Amino acid sequence: QKEVEQNSGPLSVPEGAIASLNCTYSDRGSQSFFWYRQYSGKSPELIMFIYSNGDKEDGRFTAQLNKASQYVSLLIRDSQPSDSATYLCAVNTGGFKTIFGAGTRLFVKA
């Protein structure tokens, strides 16, 4: 059973701090990795994708991938109350199939 594991949280950080969200996956053959944000009552929206080992930065967001450890993370710098949401880690295992983690709830306190 291919799985994607995330700590469900909630993760609470003060405004302006760095939020660190983590994810592990079981399928070593996975090639594509994604972070989606889902506000309560809304649909998931893509924040970042990463394919290669290392870091990828986009504004306040940095995705990190370590394929040897089967580990993906998302850092949010200068966290804002508007970042409060559930963050879903997703892994494409090939063949049109993406597996989502259960999500980590993030609260940013003003």
Place this chain on the structure above:
Amino acid sequence: DTAVSQTPKYLVTQMGNDKSIKCEQNLGHDTMYWYKQDSKKFLKIMFSYNNKELIINETVPNRFSPKSPDKAHLNLHINSLELGDSAVYFCASDGQQETQYFGPGTRLLVL
């Protein structure tokens, strides 16, 4: 100019009824999906269609029958609804590099 749209947005029905959810995307994508998100927010793939052909069927009960009349549309028909079918159903289409674009969701409540 909505990218992925679903109807209806809310669906409240009795056990045993049959209902349908419709999805349309105007992004020109070849691949579309149905996902189910339960009360614990776990998002699970149900079906995947590529160019109107079924690619993935994730051990979903055969009461659920998807249909893709063309690559811009993917509908979901559910027969004999059960309490456990209550969830949010998301349609999605697949963009560049396997990124998914989700519809607004259909909130199904079976009483």
